[in-house]
Amino acid sequence: MNVTMKPIGTMKSLFHFKNGTPRQASVCHSAPGILTVEKTVFNNPEHSIEGLQDYSHAWVIFVFHKNNNSHTKAKVKPPRLDGKRTGVFSSRSPYRPNNIGLSLLKIDKIEGATIHFSGVDMIDGTPVLDIKPYIPEYDSPTSKLGHGTKLPLLLETGDELQEKLLDSNNIKNSIDNNTAETSTVIELEKGFLALSSALDKAGSFLASHSSKDQKDVLREESEIEITPNSSGLNTLEGSRKQHYITNDNQTVLDSHQTSATSDHVTREAAGAKNFPSASDPVIAPWLLNPPVKKLTVTFTTEALQQLQQFSKLSPDPHYQLQLLSNPKEAESAIRTVLHEDPRSVYRRQHCKDSLYFFTVDVVHITCWFDEDVAQVVRLKPVAYVSKLHAK
Structure with missing residues (x-):
C-alpha cells in the first residue's frame, strides 16, 4: 500500500536550524509560529478553519x-536519557519509520486562512499535514486524586508554566469542575501542580527502594488526598493505602483506588508491564528524574548589550x-531553549569544551556550557554569519 500525503501549508517559525529548536512544544511556550492554509488545498482555505476560533x-x-x-x-538514544537506549x-x-511529528500548540489568533500559534517547536518551513482541535474531554487523560476530584493531567510542560502557577493573578483560588466557564488552561495548570506533588512523592519512593532485592517482601503505605492550602492551590495529603508484595516473579496488588501516583510507583517497583484495571495515565520512570538536568542560563554584559540592538523597529534591517517584538522576548526565548539543554548526547559527552551555536528569529547565538550553567557570550544577526548561508 502506498500512502501519499499533501501538506496543507508550511510553518513560519523562530527556529531556522535544528540546533536550538525546542524538542517539545512545552519548552518555549511563547515561541510564535504562523501557518497559512494554501489555496492549492482548498479554493477557499479560510473556510477550512472556520470554527477553530472556538478552541484555545x-x-x-x-x-x-x-x-x-x-x-x-x-x-534510539533520547537526549534526556543521556546515552541510554529505549525503543523508538x-x-x-x-x-x-514515518517521520511524522505531533505538537499541541496554543491558538493566539486567526486571520482569514492564517493561524497564529505559540509554543511552536518546529523548524521554519516545516510541512504541516493536518490540524485538529484539542478537546480535553477526548484528548486529556484524567486522574482521581482524593475526594473524587478529576483533574486533566498536563504530561509535558516547561518551567515557565510552573512559575506562572505561583502567580496568584493567573489562577483562581479553587477548582470548580462544575462551572462551564472555567478555562481549559486553568484546569491544565492546576492539574499539573497536583501531579507535580504526586510525582515528587513517587520519585522519592523509587529512589528509596531501587536497591532492594526483588525477593524482599515490600509493604508500603502512602496517604494521598488533594486538599486546598492557604494559597488556594492543591496539595496531596490525606488517605490512600497501597499494598503490594513482590516474591520472585509473582506480584500481588491490593489497591482500592488507582491514581497516576500509584501507577508510577507500582509499575516500577513491582516490575509489572500491564495493569488492565488501571485507567489513569502512566509515564516512564526515568521521566520523573531524568539524568539530564535543567541548566542555569546567564548572559555576559557584552551579550546583553548586543541584544538591545535587536527589535522589530530597528533602522538596520539585519x-x-x-516574529518577536523586542529584546525582552528574544532573551526569554533564548533562556528557555538553553534551560532545557538543547545539546545532543554526542555534544554533551564529547564536545564539553566546544562553543554551541543556534538561532532565534534573526539572532545568531554563541554560548558555552560549564557543568549546570549555560552562558551566552555573543549575539549577532544571522545575516552576518556566512557559514549559515552556505547551507
Missing part, C-alpha cells in the same frame, strides 16, 4: 523534513526581528 489549542501534525538518516533504528516507539525521537 490545536494538535498540529507535521513532517520532520530535515531528517538526514538513511535508515531507522528500532532503539517509547520515545519522541524524530527519527521514526537587526529587525521578524
Whole structure:
C-alpha cells in the first residue's frame, strides 16, 4: 500500500536550524509560529478553519523534513536519557519509520486562512499535514486524586508554566469542575501542580527502594488526598493505602483506588508491564528524574548589550526581528531553549569544551556550557554569519 500525503501549508517559525529548536512544544511556550492554509488545498482555505476560533489549542501534525538518516533504528538514544537506549516507539525521537511529528500548540489568533500559534517547536518551513482541535474531554487523560476530584493531567510542560502557577493573578483560588466557564488552561495548570506533588512523592519512593532485592517482601503505605492550602492551590495529603508484595516473579496488588501516583510507583517497583484495571495515565520512570538536568542560563554584559540592538523597529534591517517584538522576548526565548539543554548526547559527552551555536528569529547565538550553567557570550544577526548561508 502506498500512502501519499499533501501538506496543507508550511510553518513560519523562530527556529531556522535544528540546533536550538525546542524538542517539545512545552519548552518555549511563547515561541510564535504562523501557518497559512494554501489555496492549492482548498479554493477557499479560510473556510477550512472556520470554527477553530472556538478552541484555545490545536494538535498540529507535521513532517520532520530535515531528517538526514538513511535508515531507522528500532532503539534510539533520547537526549534526556543521556546515552541510554529505549525503543523508538517509547520515545519522541524524530527519527521514526514515518517521520511524522505531533505538537499541541496554543491558538493566539486567526486571520482569514492564517493561524497564529505559540509554543511552536518546529523548524521554519516545516510541512504541516493536518490540524485538529484539542478537546480535553477526548484528548486529556484524567486522574482521581482524593475526594473524587478529576483533574486533566498536563504530561509535558516547561518551567515557565510552573512559575506562572505561583502567580496568584493567573489562577483562581479553587477548582470548580462544575462551572462551564472555567478555562481549559486553568484546569491544565492546576492539574499539573497536583501531579507535580504526586510525582515528587513517587520519585522519592523509587529512589528509596531501587536497591532492594526483588525477593524482599515490600509493604508500603502512602496517604494521598488533594486538599486546598492557604494559597488556594492543591496539595496531596490525606488517605490512600497501597499494598503490594513482590516474591520472585509473582506480584500481588491490593489497591482500592488507582491514581497516576500509584501507577508510577507500582509499575516500577513491582516490575509489572500491564495493569488492565488501571485507567489513569502512566509515564516512564526515568521521566520523573531524568539524568539530564535543567541548566542555569546567564548572559555576559557584552551579550546583553548586543541584544538591545535587536527589535522589530530597528533602522538596520539585519537587526529587525521578524516574529518577536523586542529584546525582552528574544532573551526569554533564548533562556528557555538553553534551560532545557538543547545539546545532543554526542555534544554533551564529547564536545564539553566546544562553543554551541543556534538561532532565534534573526539572532545568531554563541554560548558555552560549564557543568549546570549555560552562558551566552555573543549575539549577532544571522545575516552576518556566512557559514549559515552556505547551507
